[in-house]
Amino acid sequence: MIDLPGNKTNDLTHIQTDVENISQIPVIPSLLEVICRTTGMGFAAIARVTEDRWVACSVRDEILFGLKAGGELKLETTICNEIRQTHQAVVIDHVEKDKIFCGHPTPGMYGFQSYISVPIFRKDGSFFGTLCAIDPKPHRLNTPEILGMFNLFTDLISFHLQTIEQVSVIESKLKDEQVTAGLREQFIAILGHDLRNPLSAITFSSELLLELPLDKEAASLVNIIKKSSGRMGRLIKNTLDFAKGRLGGGIILNRSNSEPLQPVLEHVIDEHQTVRPDVEIITHFDLKKPVFCDESRMADLLSNLLGNALSHGKADAPVYVDVMVQNGEFSLSVANSGDKIPENLIGQLFRPFARGQVKKGQDGLGLGLFIASEIAQAHGGQISVISNETETRFTFTMPVDSEEPDN
Numbered sequence: 001m002i003d004l005p006g007n008k009t010n011d012l013t014h015i016q017t018d019v020e021n022i023s024q025i026p027v028i029p030s031l032l033e034v035i036c037r038t039t040g041m042g043f044a045a046i047a048r049v050t051e052d053r054w055v056a057c058s059v060r061d062e063i064l065f066g067l068k069a070g071g072e073l074k075l076e077t078t079i080c081n082e083i084r085q086t087h088q089a090v091v092i093d094h095v096e097k098d099k100i101f102c103g104h105p106t107p108g109m110y111g112f113q114s115y116i117s118v119p120i121f122r123k124d125g126s127f128f129g130t131l132c133a134i135d136p137k138p139h140r141l142n143t144p145e146i147l148g149m150f151n152l153f154t155d156l157i158s159f160h161l162q163t164i165e166q167v168s169v170i171e172s173k174l175k176d177e178q179v180t181a182g183l184r185e186q187f188i189a190i191l192g193h194d195l196r197n198p199l200s201a202i203t204f205s206s207e208l209l210l211e212l213p214l215d216k217e218a219a220s221l222v223n224i225i226k227k228s229s230g231r232m233g234r235l236i237k238n239t240l241d242f243a244k245g246r247l248g249g250g251i252i253l254n255r256s257n258s259e260p261l262q263p264v265l266e267h268v269i270d271e272h273q274t275v276r277p278d279v280e281i282i283t284h285f286d287l288k289k290p291v292f293c294d295e296s297r298m299a300d301l302l303s304n305l306l307g308n309a310l311s312h313g314k315a316d317a318p319v320y321v322d323v324m325v326q327n328g329e330f331s332l333s334v335a336n337s338g339d340k341i342p343e344n345l346i347g348q349l350f351r352p353f354a355r356g357q358v359k360k361g362q363d364g365l366g367l368g369l370f371i372a373s374e375i376a377q378a379h380g381g382q383i384s385v386i387s388n389e390t391e392t393r394f395t396f397t398m399p400v401d402s403e404e405p406d407n
Contacts, residue, residue, distance in 0.1 A: 015055055018048045018128070019070055021168075022057035025160040031153055032060035038149060039141060041114065041133040043067075046157065049075070049084045049129040057129070063136060065110075079106050080117055080130045087127065089118040089147065094138035114139040118150040123162040131157065195236050203229040227275050234307065234368075241300070241371045251371075251378040253297060257290035264295045265323060265332075268303050276310050279319060286324035291400055293330075293379055301375045302332060304368035305383075305394050309336035312392070330381075330400045335393035346385050372396070 022028060032044040042063035048055045054073045061067065075081050079090055079101075092098050092115040095107040107115065117132035131154050206226035214222065241251065262285050273281050291298075302321070309319045313336030320335040341349070350373035369383075372394075376383045381398025 019057045021164045028058045040139045041135040044133040047129045049080045054078050091116045091142045116141045120154045251374045253294040253378050255294050257292040261291045264299050268299045272306050282318050283321045288325050291330050297375045301372045304372040305334040309334045313338045331397045333395040335391050340389050341387040
């Protein structure tokens with residue numbers, strides 16, 4: 001622990017952070033050892049030097065100087081304070097023979113005859129501190145080789161400091177983003193759940209109204225309410241699936257092959273046909289054996305693919321649904337006529353909230369294909385896309401011979 005009485009809290013925190021950052025650089029102990037071995041000096045250190053503090057970040061002490069990492073010297077008693085002001089290195093081979101420092105109080109106070117200290121600058125040009133070494137005996141230090149080594153080492157320290165500080169900033173931002181994303185997804189889940197009750201009341205009320213004797217205009221308005229509530233229901237379901245998948249680690253399945261799958265999928269198709277009577281939906285089923293799957297989730301997958309095809313296909317062209325089991329593989333494909341999907345967008349179709357170019361009248365949050373992809377992966381399958389000038393086809397495939405997908 002650094003004992004820095006009288007310092008402001010923020011300054012203390014920053015200095016402690018700098019000491020910790022230096023300690024995270026694995027090469028520092030070796031670097032200080034090389035300095036001692038090359039120069040013959042018995043003490044080497046990296047110091048954080050501010051306007052009022054001198055703090056050792058890392059130390060190699062072979063002369064029992066008594067200073068450890070986190071320890072402090074009074075700034076005014078050090079030569080490093082002058083280096084902070086001038087930004088120039090100080091090299092003393094022999095204090096007693098040096099014209100400038102022979103009468104300086106610092107060598108006598110700390111008992112050294114040789115001294116070298118080179119400034120360390122951050123990559124933004126700001127002063128960080130010094131890389132220094134002292135010894136009670138004189139040593140030949142003022143040579144191009146020694147100065148070159150110190151300059152190289154200070155550059156290396158500066159580089160590592162920048163890397164550590166950048167990683168710290170990125171990690172902090174990532175943590176904030178993760179917290180924000182978690183809160184957003186929790187909010188989506190709660191909102192979606194709370195919306196279901198009033199929406200169910202609207203849907204139920206519209207169905208009751210349609211059983212009453214209504215004139216043509218009133219019946220048309222009630223049908224609009226019912227269809228709109230159906231679209232809202234699908235949006236809420238996708239929203240909840242998205243939130244559950246993100247918060248819970250993926251789509252949870254309840255797989256079985258005890259019930260036939262075709263009636264479940266036909267019901268989905270009938271629902272969409274009711275909503276879009278203007279578009280013909282042509283189906284082909286060839287299910288020769290039971291399919292081990294979560295029927296409810298498979299219905300969701302088809303609903304999202306079919307809803308996407310009806311939204312983006314030509315209004316005067318049919319949508320095709322093909323479901324079959326062949327050669328140990330279950331496949332479900334939905335095709336529509338419409339504009340070709342650009343190659344650079346195909347890879348983004350299954351990302352959440354990716355909607356591409358949305359035309360007027362196309363609703364949705366861009367979650368449908370994402371949810372379909374999550375359901376496919378949960379079943380151990382995948383969804384492929386083929387798009388050209390005449391047709392866009394989404395095809396889900398998965399093996400049917402094994403009961404459980406490989407994890």
